[in-house]
Amino acid sequence: MAAINIIETKWRWNGSLSTRAHTDYIALHHAEASTCTAEQVDRWHKENGWTGIGYHFFVRKDGSIYRGRPLTAMGAHVSGMNNRSIGICAEGKYSTETMPDAQKRAICRLLVYLKDNYYPNAKIVGHKEIGDSDCPGRNYPLEDIKQNYRAYGADEEGLSVTQYEELKDEINGLKPMIYDYMDENMPEWAKPTIQKLMDKGVLVGDEDGRLGLTMDMLRIFVANDRAGLYD
Ligand SMILES: [Zn+2]
Structure with missing residues (x-):
C-alpha cells in the first residue's frame, strides 16, 4: 500500500x-x-x-x-x-x-x-x-x-x-464505538455496573476522565456483575 x-x-x-x-x-x-x-x-x-x-x-x-x-x-x-x-x-x-x-x-x-x-x-x-x-x-x-x-x-x-490516508481515516471511522462517560451513549443495561465499578474506584478514567470502554468490555463487566463478582 x-x-x-x-x-x-x-x-x-x-x-x-x-x-x-x-x-x-x-x-x-x-x-x-x-x-x-x-x-x-x-x-x-x-x-x-x-x-x-x-x-x-x-x-x-x-x-x-x-x-x-x-x-x-x-x-x-x-x-x-x-x-x-x-x-x-x-x-x-x-x-x-x-x-x-x-x-x-x-x-x-x-x-x-x-x-x-x-x-x-x-x-x-x-x-x-x-x-x-x-x-x-x-x-x-x-x-x-x-x-x-x-x-x-x-x-x-x-x-x-x-x-x-484519507481512505484509512474513513475506515477508522468504522472503529468500534468507545464509551467514555456515564452519558446518553452509555447503554442503560450497563449503567448500574459501570457506576458501581467507578464508585468502588476499580474503573478510573485517564487524565481527561475518559473511560475508553468498548461494547465487548461493557458486556464482560455486566456479565461479571451478574455473576456476583463485584459484590
Ligand atoms: Zn547533496
Whole structure:
C-alpha cells in the first residue's frame, strides 16, 4: 500500500535549530556512501560542526524513511539555500550505483506526501540544480522522479499517499464505538455496573476522565456483575 511510514528518531541536537523562512524547493541528495544509516549521517554532520543531521528526511535503500530535522526547521544541505529548501537524502552512491526500486518509490511517496499536505508549490530539484555540487550523482533517477513521482508514489490500486490516508481515516471511522462517560451513549443495561465499578474506584478514567470502554468490555463487566463478582 502507499501508506507513508516515517520513522522518528530522538535526535540530540548540538544547539538549537532555527525555523526556515520559505519552502521553494525540495532538494534531492545522495549520501555518496553505498551503505549508511541516518545515525551515521547525523554523526558525520556533527563532525562538520553542524547541529546534527542536515537533511529533513533520509531514505534507505530498502525504502524505509527516517525523519531528520523537523519539517519546519532550517536544514543544512545546500549552502546558501537552506532557508528556502527541504532536503531529502538517499542512502547510496549514485555517481556509480543504480537506485533500487523500493528506494525510488519511497522517495516518490514522500514527495507526494510533502507536496499534497504541506508545500504544493515547492519545486523538486536535484542538489546540483540549486547548488555547486554533483549531488545526487549522475545515476540518480532525477528526471524520472521529477516527472513520474506521482505514478511511482501510488500503490497497486493507483491510490496516492494522500488518497490512501484519507481512505484509512474513513475506515477508522468504522472503529468500534468507545464509551467514555456515564452519558446518553452509555447503554442503560450497563449503567448500574459501570457506576458501581467507578464508585468502588476499580474503573478510573485517564487524565481527561475518559473511560475508553468498548461494547465487548461493557458486556464482560455486566456479565461479571451478574455473576456476583463485584459484590
Ligand atoms: Zn547533496
